[in-house]
Amino acid sequence: MRWIKRIDDCLHAYKLWFLILMVTNLLFIFFAWLAYPETFKVLVGLMIVFTLAMITLPVFLVMRQQKIIEAAFEDFLLEPNEVNEERLCRVSPKTHWSFIRKTGSVLRSYQEERNEQAMELADYENYIEGWVHEMKKPLSLMTLVLDNRRDEMSLLVRRRMLHVRDQMLGDVERILYFARLGAAHKDYMFEPIHLLAFCKQIIENHQTLLDESGFQIQFSGEEVEIFSDRKGLAFIVEQIIANSTKHMEKNQARPLLLFETVYDKGSDYIMFTIRDNGPGVSEEDVPFIFDKGFTGRRGSYTKEATGMGLFLVSRMAYDLAIQLEAKSELGSGLAISLQFPNVKK
Template identity: 75%
Template sequence: MNWIKQIYDSFNAYKLWFLIFIATCFLFSFLAWLAYPETFKVLVGLMIVFTLAMISMSIFMIMRKQKIIEAAFQNFLLEATETNEEILCKVSPRTHWPFIRRIGSAIRSYQAELNEQVIELNEYENYIEGWVHEIKKPLSLMTLILDNRSDEMSPLVRQRMLHIREQMLGDVERILYFARLGAAHKDYIFESISLLAFCKQTIENHQPILDEAGFQIQFKGDEAEIFSDRKGLAFILEQIITNSTKHAAQNQEHPILQFETVHDEAGNQTILHIRDNGPGVFEEDLPFIFDKGFTGRRGTYTREATGMGLFLVSRMANDLAIQLDAKSELGSGLTISLLFPKVKQ
């Protein structure tokens, strides 16, 4: 059926010339009838055979020419060099040459701009990764001082220093992850994880920030086994905890952060609800809290709001096949739910 379509397309492309040729044949047939009525049938038969032969030969040559043009055009699209442009011009009608050269010039211009942007992006990523590794040196020194010279500090000063260190570490992790968003290879290792125990461990790792903000931590529900990547899941929990410390602690004398596991038998899922009792999110802002750079009206009340934390959470959750859901009422806090799929081991 493909060759029938090719024949039809070839005939349709040059139908005006074919119609003129057929009309000319009819004219000569009429003249033959006037001039040679006794041999009219023989002449008309020969003319019909000649017409069909010429049309068939023309269509065959047009199809062959189209294949040559198509091959040259494919090469031109894959690599719009001046050499491929000239090859395409040679096999194309002369009337198409100005358009081909204009297209080639535009493609080469866009390709040059794209190459420059790729180089700049690679340089930016390399700079960010290098900066992250450099900033870890003073952070390591701060950790060393906090571990070895804690007796020279007052408890309040040490707690504030730990709080600042945790904030800086969180910012560094966000920058590093954002710089690697487009990486082709991501080293995830999926394994069985006890969800509540893992949440408690993550809380312990970020206790200075929570203590500084005066958070009360609550755990509800039964222990649940999920299948995920430890580093990725820790990153998600860290960003949600950081988001709560930035917002929930502002308007609450006794901020609360609650972790609750639920087994959804109908959906065959394990769900982790993370709730705070902060100011909540406006209803019109709620669908967009995972969008890049979105801070909403609530973001205007805090200098720390960048709209990047929950965006990175959504990207990591997508990589780990975790569904996200958010519910909130203004003045009643924010609940972010992580829906883990059931995996047969």
């Protein structure tokens, strides 16, 4: 089929010349009929054989030349340097040389711009990562001072300072993960994790953030073992918790976070849901809460809403083969479900 298509393309490309050849043959056949009526059939047969040979040979040569041009053109597109440009000119008709040279000049210009932008982007990513690591130093010093000077400050002041520190650490982690989104190499290490125990450890590490917001924590379901990367999964859970604390109503009496596991041994997945009882998300906004920069109808009223936290959650979940699902209605809280593949031992 491929050869048939090539032959059809060739005949279509040179149909004018083939038409001229056929008209010329018809003219000579008419002359042969007038001049040599006794040998007319023999002459017509010879002319048909000669015509078929004259069509077949050029078609074969054109197809072979076309294949050489295609190979040179592919190399030219992959690397539009002057060597490939000259190679393409040598195998192409001379009438196309000017277009090839203009195309090569434009492609090289675009390639130089792209390389410069790639270098600038790499420098920017390196700067952001360096800045993030530098920011962690004063935050670590702040933790050290708060631990060593706890007797010199009131419990309320210390709790507020720890709350601010945890918020800053969360912002720094988001910047770092965002800068690493396009990295070619991502150092994930998958291992068995007991899910509820893992979440309890994360809650202990962010207890000041939850205490400041007055959250109550509840767990539901049985302990399950999943297979994932600890750092990546911790980032996902932390961002969901931070999202709930940011959007909780200030006058709400009993803010609640519920961690729930649902596991059927015969199923191919393990469902884990983090649910709050906050203001919720309108039904029309739910499909877009994982989009970059989306803050929804409440975003204009909530200064903390940047639309980046859940976007980073979705990107990290994609890397870890976790399927996300969100359910919510205004006034009924938000439930984010993480569906883990059930990895058989």
